[in-house]
Structure formats: structure tokens, C-alpha cells
Amino acid sequence: MTEAEPQPNGTQSANAQSTAERAYHHVRTRLLDGTWPGGTLLSEGVVALELGLSRTPVREAFLRLQSEGFLRLYPKRGAQVVPIAPGEARNVLAARVLFERAAVDALAERGPAALTAAAAELRAACEHRDPHPVEAGRHFHLTLLRAAGNPVLTSLYETLWDRQIRISAAATATRAHADEDHAEHQALADALAVPDPELARALISAHADSLLARIN
Incomplete structure (x- = not known):
């Protein structure tokens, strides 16, 4: 019996990217449509549970949304939705x-x-x-x-x-x-x-x- 070939690194990378994108679009959509209004405190763990993902892609999504000005991150507390100025x-x-x-x-x-x-x-x-x-x-x-x-x-x-x-x-x-x-x-x-x-x-x-x- 031959051993199964290991999954190519490119496939693993694509899967990681797809979960990160999924988390990003999930959070971003809810920020834009007002589901999570300004001042709301978001938890990585809660969002990860909603999506059935690990915390890593959610953390990446939070970082990306912070760079876009939608979130403000607080270590060990989560992320706060930045109110509309x-x-x-x-x-x-x-x-x-x-x-x-x-x-x-x-x-x-x-x-x-x-x-x-x-x-x-x-x-x-x-x-x-x-x-x-x-x-x-x-x-x-x-x-x-x-x-x-x-x-x-x-x-x-x-x-x-x-x-x-x-x-x-x-x-x-x-x-x-x-x-x-x-x-x-x-x-x-x-x-x-x-x-x-x-x-x-x-x-x-x-x-x-x-x-x-x-x-x-």
C-alpha cells in the first residue's frame, strides 16, 4: 500500500486564505449594515464560534479591519467597533x-x-x-x-x-x-x-x- 501524498503547501495556503476571507467578509458585512454599531465590543472567540473557525482567521480579519479604520483592538479584551465620526x-x-x-x-x-x-x-x-x-x-x-x-x-x-x-x-x-x-x-x-x-x-x-x- 502506498502512502498518501502530503497536501501541497499551496493548497494549505489557499485554505488558510479562504477562511481568513470568510471571517473578514462576515465581520465587515455586519459592521457596514449596522448589526454591530459603533461602540460594540467584539470577541474573537464568539465570532470564531459563530463561523465554526479557529480564532486565527478571525484575528487576521480583526487586524485587517483595524487597518481600514472599522475596529480598534484591545489585547486580551477583543475589538471595539469604531463609531462613525x-x-x-x-x-x-x-x-x-x-x-x-x-x-x-x-x-x-x-x-x-x-x-x-x-x-x-x-x-x-x-x-x-x-x-x-x-x-x-x-x-x-x-x-x-x-x-x-x-x-x-x-x-x-x-x-x-x-x-x-x-x-x-x-x-x-x-x-x-x-x-x-x-x-x-x-x-x-x-x-x-x-x-x-x-x-x-x-x-x-x-x-x-x-x-x-x-x-x-
Whole structure:
């Protein structure tokens, strides 16, 4: 009987990398969607137990997320979720306003028909409301950007969403906040349907201010 060949080092390395990635995405997703809000203390052992992994890949995930500014590590205690700083939320939302107002400008340049067509798409997005407020918001706002017909603008806007997700999760943490968010989306769609691009621009800024006020 021949002995089994040892597992190649490359396979072992790939397996270790896959478990580390799994732990990283598990923790990161819950940080972004607000499952673990700012100030939450996370335990390597608890997260490892949830995933059925050893502590090593979880520790690697924590280190990586610390380098990205999401966690603050405390030896022998675990990791604390770094709260969203008011300055960070303000800067991210200011960038979002610039993108969305640019989208309205692009639609206005194409004329009333483009504005009312975008309004119809946004109203449909409001009607088919995702039960998860963050996903509902993402779908609505990306619908606006895509309606503008500028794929470069849309692509750049999408890169903001990892940073926006934590802010949106914090801002729609209650049912009342989610309903307020939905009402503000409907108001924006109605403004474009008139069409009144100036009102739409003002509502975009007011919506961002509303989100910021809920966080601070």
C-alpha cells in the first residue's frame, strides 16, 4: 500500500486564505449594515464560534479591519467597533449630494422628458420597497444615478457605498427613521415628475441633512 501524498503547501495556503476571507467578509458585512454599531465590543472567540473557525482567521480579519479604520483592538479584551465620526458622515454625505445633484443637472439638460422618465423609475423603486432600509436606499439612489445616463458618474458613486452603508444603517435604525427616509425618497421622485429640478436639488440636500441629524 502506498502512502498518501502530503497536501501541497499551496493548497494549505489557499485554505488558510479562504477562511481568513470568510471571517473578514462576515465581520465587515455586519459592521457596514449596522448589526454591530459603533461602540460594540467584539470577541474573537464568539465570532470564531459563530463561523465554526479557529480564532486565527478571525484575528487576521480583526487586524485587517483595524487597518481600514472599522475596529480598534484591545489585547486580551477583543475589538471595539469604531463609531462613525461626525466629520466622516458629513464628508461622505457632502460627496453624495454632489453626485446626486450632478445627476439631476444631467437629466435637466436632456429636457423634461428625461426628468419625468427618471421620476417614473424612482417611483417604481419606492413602490417595490425592500424590507431592509439600507438596501432600499441603495436601490433608490443608484436608480437616480443610472437614470442620468453617465456610467462614469454611476461607477464613482458606487465606490462611495461601502462608506455610505454604515451611515445609512445608523440613520435608518428605527422604523420611524426608515419611514421618514422613504417619504423623502417619494418627495424627490415627485419633484422630478413636475418636473422641478431646482426643488429636486434642494430635496437632495435636505435629505442628506436629515440623515446627518439622525446620526449626530
